[in-house]
Amino acid sequence: METRIDRIKKQLHAASYKLTPQREATVRILLNHEEDHLSAEDVYLLVKDIAPEIGLATVYRTLELLTELKIVDKINFGDGVSRYDLRQEGAAHFHHHLVCIECGAVDEIQEDLLEDVEAVVEKRWNFQIKDHRLTFHGICWRCHDRSSQDPSQ
Amino acid sequence: METRIDRIKKQLHAASYKLTPQREATVRILLNHEEDHLSAEDVYLLVKDIAPEIGLATVYRTLELLTELKIVDKINFGDGVSRYDLRQEGAAHFHHHLVCIECGAVDEIQEDLLEDVEAVVEKRWNFQIKDHRLTFHGICWRCHDRSSQDPSQ
DNA sequence: TCCTTATTTATAATCATTCTTAATAAAGAA
DNA sequence: TTCTTTATTAAGAATGATTATAAATAAGGA
Numbered sequence: 287m288e289t290r291i292d293r294i295k296k297q298l299h300a301a302s303y304k305l306t307p308q309r310e311a312t313v314r315i316l317l318n319h320e321e322d323h324l325s326a327e328d329v330y331l332l333v334k335d336i337a338p339e340i341g342l343a344t345v346y347r348t349l350e351l352l353t354e355l356k357i358v359d360k361i362n363f364g365d366g367v368s369r370y371d372l373r374q375e376g377a378a379h380f381h382h383h384l385v386c387i388e389c390g391a392v393d394e395i396q397e398d399l400l401e402d403v404e405a406v407v408e409k410r411w412n413f414q415i416k417d418h419r420l421t422f423h424g425i426c427w428r429c430h431d432r433s434s435q436d437p438s439q
Numbered sequence: 440m441e442t443r444i445d446r447i448k449k450q451l452h453a454a455s456y457k458l459t460p461q462r463e464a465t466v467r468i469l470l471n472h473e474e475d476h477l478s479a480e481d482v483y484l485l486v487k488d489i490a491p492e493i494g495l496a497t498v499y500r501t502l503e504l505l506t507e508l509k510i511v512d513k514i515n516f517g518d519g520v521s522r523y524d525l526r527q528e529g530a531a532h533f534h535h536h537l538v539c540i541e542c543g544a545v546d547e548i549q550e551d552l553l554e555d556v557e558a559v560v561e562k563r564w565n566f567q568i569k570d571h572r573l574t575f576h577g578i579c580w581r582c583h584d585r586s587s588q589d590p591s592q
Numbered sequence: 593t594c595c596t597t598a599t600t601t602a603t604a605a606t607c608a609t610t611c612t613t614a615a616t617a618a619a620g621a622a
Numbered sequence: 623t624t625c626t627t628t629a630t631t632a633a634g635a636a637t638g639a640t641t642a643t644a645a646a647t648a649a650g651g652a
Contacts, residue, residue, distance in 0.1 A: 304649080306599065326639080341601050346640065362515050366609075366639070384566050393566075399559065403552050404575070411548065412580035413537050419574045422557070427565035457618075459630065479608080494632045499609065519608070519640075593652100600647070611636070618629075 290317060297355055311337035312348045316358060316372045323369040323392050363392065380419050386426035393426065443470060450508055464490035465501045469511060469525045476514065476522040476545050516574065533572050539579035546579065
């Protein structure tokens, strides 16, 4: 049976790149940490466990390559660090994020939600949308529950 | 008559900050370059024309202060540089952006457009939204016109 | 096998941003 | 006014993320 790794290998080959052991190790880490929004440094430290000889620059290069091929999404939450998410297979767009300004947690919204808005934008601004990035900042349900239980807040 | 600068001065005083000459010069540059999405370096170079003795660190500090007070919005389009926009007076949210992947132009959408989406998110994810950031990436009307007129594309 | 090209490692370099320290300016008290 | 305190600034050093460089290695094709 064809695995996700196999399909990524094909995508790389189609663009005449190889799935080297370092690249495969990096992809495996991303597969094991979906929804975790890892930074390059995070990925590097995790990859070192399964491929200790890898260099940080290689991780950066691999993440950049995967971003170009739209296998991963490079996101930025405003702290000077880029974060990397595997894009859902077949998804044409970035997914959305909920960033909690209390605890810093980042949750994901996989549903599109923007179809209607995009139709308006394409028509009214005559802009042909290829992708989008949408992040909400606010209070997550966990913090909300905590503060409603704790009268000191 | 009360000017925008006067109102910003009041906002600063209300938070016990002063509108120093350096800060005022920085604000004036932002007022003269609305919709331009200037980087800190851009602002610095422009401010130097009207206040040559200013330092880059002061510009950074001022932009950070104005961001905290929600007088300017700090935005990031994924090119390792933060950009700064004066927020429209009275606006509670970031405005949206259209980034052209052909020519790099950035246009603004001042309308909210997200009210319906936010209602869904607040309810379904039990997330109390305080702000949002929405950017569309695609082909702007200028590039679209260009390529339809130019058969070589 | 040789030859060519892609990739990696290790380290140096770069670039945006923040920090540090001493100097300066402003504001309030006496 | 003068003294005192605090806020702010300039200049440059430091930091931290990311990218470039150069030499070494690996892979693939002829």
